[in-house]
Amino acid sequence: MSVKTYKYNDKTQLTEHLNVQNFKCKCGKAHEIKIDSGLPNILEKEMIKLGADRIEVFSGYRCKKHDIAVGGRGTGSHTQGYAADTRYYKGGKVIPSKEVSLRLEDLGHKKGIGYRCGGNANGTHIDTKPRKWYGDEKYSKTKACCNSFYEYFNIPKPSTKKFIQVQTKSGVWCRKGIGFNYKKYKLIPNLTICELLKKNAGSSNGYKWDKVVYNNEVVYMPNKWNKIV
Ligand SMILES: [Zn+2]
Ligand SMILES: [Zn+2]
Structure with a gap:
């Protein structure tokens, strides 16, 4: 990532929804615009x-x-081109900064997140300056407030594990490898939920196979008869 300097009237499209003009200084003077390439x-x-x-x-x-x-x-x-104070909208309604901050953390954004920027609960400061800073701007624009917003809001961090559920009356035979060359190992009954390690881990016999955990063992199954839950 690097900071680029654009002319005042540059209208280069940076992403689907963001143009150089979105980052223009609001002082009213016709001067250059700096934007870090990672920010948009x-x-x-x-x-x-x-x-x-x-x-x-x-x-x-x-x-x-x-x-x-x-x-x-x-x-x-x-002033270095690393930051944007933002509001996100869905169906005409502004998304609260609390949710914006949590989802940024979910994305693994380990740079700048300023919850409640701009003096209300709707604005979020987002920056790409190379250091981690999670702040609550209602109280301070410089002091960090936490290491994780999940702790700050006192809500449990959701599990990142994924699960599938077997959805066919007769159940599905799992195997120790990918393909029918491997022996039938165990019959996983209908409606069983297994942790998903890798969706489409490979293809064989006309099926795509998932790598899952069943009864604490790593096994494989054709994924025609399961759904992610
Ligand atoms: Zn200015
Ligand atoms: Zn800001």
Whole structure:
């Protein structure tokens, strides 16, 4: 990732929903715009993660003067092209910053996340400055508030494990490898839920095979008769 400098009137499309103009300094002067190449990408990925249909960057790049005018020190991530203060929308409604912050953490964004930026519960500061900083901007724009927003909001972190459920009356024979060359090993009954290790781990005999855990053993099954649950 690297910071690029664009001309004031540059209209280059950076991602599906973001253009250079979205990051323009709001001071009103016709000066250059700095944008880190990783920033539009994480903003766009977050849009997909949230199922949002609109993103608003209410503050992107800031020249030193404007940064000071809005309460910064004139040296922060906005003045370096690393940051955007955002609001995400779905069906005309703004998505709360709490949800935006959690989903960014889910995406593995280990750079800057500022919950409640802009003085309310709807704005989120997102930056790509190379260091981890999770803050609550209602209280501080510089001090970190936590290592994980799940801890900060006191909600359990969801399991990242995936599961499949066998959905055929007669059950499915699993095997120790991929393909009917391997012997029938165990019959997994209908409606059994197994942890999914790898979807489509391989193909054989006209089927795609899943790698799953059944009764604490790693086994394989053709995936025609199971669904992700
Ligand atoms: Zn400016
Ligand atoms: Zn910000």
